[in-house]
Amino acid sequence: MRERGGWRRARRVGFEAACVGAGVVSAALLFAIVAATVWNGFDALSLEFLTSPSAGRPGEGGVLHQILGTIWMTAWAALIVSPLALACALVLELLADRKTARLLRVLLNALNAVPSILFGIFGYYLFVRFFGWGKSWLAGSILLAMMIAPTVTVSWADAMRAISAGYLETARGLGLSTGRVALAVVIPQSVHGLWRGLLLGLARAAGETAPILFTAVALNGVDALPRGIVDNPVLALPYHIFALSQDAYDPAAAAAAWGAAIVLFALVLAFFAASLPLRLRAHEEARR
Numbered sequence: 674m675r676e677r678g679g680w681r682r683a684r685r686v687g688f689e690a691a692c693v694g695a696g697v698v699s700a701a702l703l704f705a706i707v708a709a710t711v712w713n714g715f716d717a718l719s720l721e722f723l724t725s726p727s728a729g730r731p732g733e734g735g736v737l738h739q740i741l742g743t744i745w746m747t748a749w750a751a752l753i754v755s756p757l758a759l760a761c762a763l764v765l766e767l768l769a770d771r772k773t774a775r776l777l778r779v780l781l782n783a784l785n786a787v788p789s790i791l792f793g794i795f796g797y798y799l800f801v802r803f804f805g806w807g808k809s810w811l812a813g814s815i816l817l818a819m820m821i822a823p824t825v826t827v828s829w830a831d832a833m834r835a836i837s838a839g840y841l842e843t844a845r846g847l848g849l850s851t852g853r854v855a856l857a858v859v860i861p862q863s864v865h866g867l868w869r870g871l872l873l874g875l876a877r878a879a880g881e882t883a884p885i886l887f888t889a890v891a892l893n894g895v896d897a898l899p900r901g902i903v904d905n906p907v908l909a910l911p912y913h914i915f916a917l918s919q920d921a922y923d924p925a926a927a928a929a930a931w932g933a934a935i936v937l938f939a940l941v942l943a944f945f946a947a948s949l950p951l952r953l954r955a956h957e958e959a960r961r
Contacts (some may be wrong), residue, residue, distance in 0.1 A: 682946065709789065710938060711717040714931025727893060727913070735765040735897055736933050738897045741905035742810070743940065745898055747875045749814035750821065754874070755867060757818070758825040762866075763855055765826070766833040778827070780838055786822035790883040792816045808906035810899045813889025820884060821874025825867065832866025873950035876941045882911040892916050 721735060728734035743792070761781070766773050793816070800812035834861060891906040899905035910933055917930035 675707045684754045694769050705942040707938070710931060710934050710937045714928065714933075714935045717928045717932030718935060723936070726897070727908070733929075736910065736929075736936055736954050737909045738895075738908045738915065739913045739933065740936065740940070742890070743879055743911070743937075745811055745907060746814045746909065747879050747883070748816060750817035750878055751809070751871050751875060753815060754818035754822050754825050755871070757822055758829050758867065758870065759860070761822070762829040762833055762863075763859070765830045767851060767859065775934060781823040781826055784819070787882055788883075789820065792820055792884040796884060798890075800888055806902065807904035808891065809902055810889050810890055810905055811902050813885040813907075813909075816884040816888060817878040817881065820881065821871075821878050824874040824877070825870035828870025828873065829863060829866040832863035832869070836862045867946050876944035876948070879940050879944065880911055880937060882915050885909060886912060886915075910940070 723735060723740070724737050725735035726738045727736065761777070765777055769777060788855040796812050796816045800806045800809060806812055860884075889906055890909045892908075895906055895908060897908075899907055911928035914933045914937065916931050917926045917933065
């Protein structure tokens with residue numbers, strides 16, 4: 674018995690040590706990436722860099738239009754994915770039986786695992802070739818919405834699941850239909866799950882390059898914000914960094930790429946920071 678107890682204790686200690694080690698390595702990698710980005714790009718940051726458009730030559734001008742384009746596409750992605758996520762979450766938690774709900778979660782996980790470049794290729798053949806949109810900001814927004822749909826849906830569904838059973842029983846006891854229960858109880862009580870999922874999803878979407886590479890973005894020569902849908906690309910920070918990195922041997926282009934990377938990192942960090950209070954609220958509700 675002592676040998677068995679000692680073996681269990683050793684396994685527990687080993688598992689805890691492995692978890693701590695993984696956390697330390699992850700934190701060290703994050704710190705190294707942030708430090709390298711700030712070290713190489715800090716000199717490029719200035720008020721002019723943030724408030725002026727990019728020029729014709731790589732590395733000249735600022736990133737104002739790229740910031741606006743990134744925010745524009747992510748905002749539309751949020752608008753597109755919200756009703757889809759609501760419908761899927763309601764099906765998962767209110768309408769589907771256990772087997773169907775399990776299948777839907779498997780499909781959502783499969784969608785979440787699709788490489789982003791495949792979204793880009795799919796969008797190219799659907800929107801550019803089949804629909805004839807050319808490069809369109811709306812195509813990019815739809816693809817980003819598809820990418821973050823699993824995150825938003827699961828987050829909202831988990832918030833619905835955390836609603837006290839007493840609320841639902843009381844609503845059904847009053848004779849409310851499933852639709853009225855959803856409108857009066859489920860959605861208002863779980864809407865924080867939408868915001869949490871959206872902020873986490875948009876943090877990912879803001880940094881994606883592959884889905885918008887073939888469908889939605891240009892390097893230069895477009896307006897700050899689009900004036901239509903067809904043949905109306907936008908500028909975006911991820912693609913701007915990608916394009917500048919192709920001229921990394923040019924010191925000006927390299928410096929501008931690092932500076933744009935800091936701006937993109939700050940944007941992503943803002944989404945994550947905004948989602949933190951909602952994630953803490955979810956953990957508190959899970960403990961109840």
